[in-house]
Amino acid sequence: MLFTFFSRLISTLVVVFGVITLVFLLIHLVPGDPVEAMLGESATPTDLEALRHSLGLDQPLFTQWWQYITNLAHGNLGQSLYTREPISDMLLERFPATLELAFFGLLVAVLLALPLGSIAALRKDTVYDHGAMVFSLLGVSIPNFWLGPMLILLFSLTLGWLPVSGRENWLSLILPAITLGTALSAILARMVRSTLLEVLNEDYIRTARAKGLGESGVILHHALRNASLPIITVLGLQLGTLLGGAVITEIIFSWPGIGQLTIESIQRRDYPVVQACILLISLSYVLVNTLTDILYAWLDPRVRYSV
Numbered sequence: 001m002l003f004t005f006f007s008r009l010i011s012t013l014v015v016v017f018g019v020i021t022l023v024f025l026l027i028h029l030v031p032g033d034p035v036e037a038m039l040g041e042s043a044t045p046t047d048l049e050a051l052r053h054s055l056g057l058d059q060p061l062f063t064q065w066w067q068y069i070t071n072l073a074h075g076n077l078g079q080s081l082y083t084r085e086p087i088s089d090m091l092l093e094r095f096p097a098t099l100e101l102a103f104f105g106l107l108v109a110v111l112l113a114l115p116l117g118s119i120a121a122l123r124k125d126t127v128y129d130h131g132a133m134v135f136s137l138l139g140v141s142i143p144n145f146w147l148g149p150m151l152i153l154l155f156s157l158t159l160g161w162l163p164v165s166g167r168e169n170w171l172s173l174i175l176p177a178i179t180l181g182t183a184l185s186a187i188l189a190r191m192v193r194s195t196l197l198e199v200l201n202e203d204y205i206r207t208a209r210a211k212g213l214g215e216s217g218v219i220l221h222h223a224l225r226n227a228s229l230p231i232i233t234v235l236g237l238q239l240g241t242l243l244g245g246a247v248i249t250e251i252i253f254s255w256p257g258i259g260q261l262t263i264e265s266i267q268r269r270d271y272p273v274v275q276a277c278i279l280l281i282s283l284s285y286v287l288v289n290t291l292t293d294i295l296y297a298w299l300d301p302r303v304r305y306s307v
Helices: 002-029 034-039 045-054 061-073 087-122 127-141 144-158 171-199 203-210 215-245 247-252 258-267 271-299
Strands: none
Touching: 002 061, 002 271, 034 045, 061 271, 087 127, 087 171, 087 215, 087 247, 087 258, 087 271, 127 171, 144 171, 144 247, 171 215, 171 247, 203 215, 215 271, 247 258, 258 271
């Protein structure tokens, strides 16, 4: 077990190192100059060169990469090229908003998917089943960049019930969470349906019913618990995806999270901030998947992971 743990730790470090290096190279090789973005078109070549030298951007690419890796090893994420603020402070300010949005988006998905998938499985080939699957198809097909503005038009501009954008109070969270959670709920509903259909045909389900256990007890205590293993795996993967994939939703609703910070930093060619954002997203994804593995093993002790 200890050997497996260290093997996973080493593989995780290799993945993170690869992500850091790849992102560093891709960002530095794309067209655009952060110095020109900072000083504007009216800056003289002397001013551009002086600022480039002060920021260390005139050094060879390998030297910049090695300096970045060295700073990371010491826990130093550096400073923003644009605002000159410590990047760690910027991430600490933005990450709670992204975490909040991802959590409530996942909550919306679960609250929609569990009843829809369960009803579809228990009422197979009925109008309830077909209705749940139509919802799933619509949820997967409708993109966030269309659903978000439609929700704003209906609930904010037409009805005036909810804020258009920002993060002022809990009402501001409703529309972004629904936008983010709808597509995931569609995927989860289909997963719940398929896994429940498999479980409901097992021998222990027939035994529980033969012993006189009520249908609700059979579904809640036996069927759903055993069907939850693949569902938890999908939830873990999707939560990691939500932490880094909420960029479009954050932009639509002006949600001050990591996704919006990433887009702003890309537009400014703020290399250190972009690298720090992607590093944070990668580490979050790895952590969530590790916790998912632990929870999976807790629910099913028979599970043994191979190296």
